Amino acid sequence: MERKALFFLDECRTVISTSIKKVLAKVGSKPVMRVNIGFSSIYVILAINAWTGEVVVSLAKRPNSESVKYFLRYFKRRVGSGRVYMVMDNYSPHKTKGTLEVCRRKGIHPVFTPPYSPELNMAEAVFKSLKNYMSNKIFYTIEDVKNCIKQFFKENKYRFNLNAITYLGLDKIEV
Template sequence: MGHIIHVFGIKPICAFQQVFKSTWLSGAFSPITGDHFQLILPHCNADNFQVFLDNFSKENPKELKIMVLDNGRFHKAKKLIIPENIVLVFLPPYSPELNPAEKMWAKYKREFSNKFYNSLEDVEDFITNVVKATSKKEVMSICGYSYVFLDKIWAI
């Protein structure tokens, strides 16, 4: 005669708090020269975007920097003070495919995915190494959208 076996799961009860830590990589990439500037920041908000703009403006300070951006709220915050050597150009809504930087973010995400990190510092170290290994030639290849080189559309 067969036996009937009852299997019960036991759910332990204990105090638990899910904790997430994050860091943000902000960046600008030139499809023309291959120059790139990235900064690891603790949050993705207007205050940190201001930090990015201020630091980016100090890189080759005599150079005019035209930044193509999506319509993120923090990109358009009223409290932002745009440095004199930076011009912000906003893409039409819901058109990330027009932003050359999106391809760089995809590249970085592929390199970052499916890896285990013991700490946020390990994540930042990995990001720093990936950024340092990014060549100008790679940036030009990835970000070289044809519309960037059509001088008749730039009426700034």
């Protein structure tokens, strides 16, 4: 069976404020953590290959139609020619006339998930790992946030141990 080029696309907002998670500390001690409570943010847009777990990543100031169109062009330059199926949620910038036109010109066939079903998008698993990686860190500037995001993907070599069959639980279905 030939595997088609299948990717999952999504966006995630990352903020400059510190996200606090549990930490290990000596019994009886009181951990002290410096935090930032700023509101500046950056959006991570990524597409993950359903079979290999490889990702294509871009950063954007806003998750609007223009940033999605830019990402799709960038994505297509990275993955090369040929037909690609792109699973996306029903976020309005994914469905604009301009976005759909870029998809058509670049050979990207959008597949939209049902509303309110983030569990069907593999990109959510990557974002969960990213948020965990960024927790308990203090950022003073948005550049610090960007550098942390870049470092996360660099450390993971732009590849995650995910594939669509196991992620969606299709390996447990008997035929």
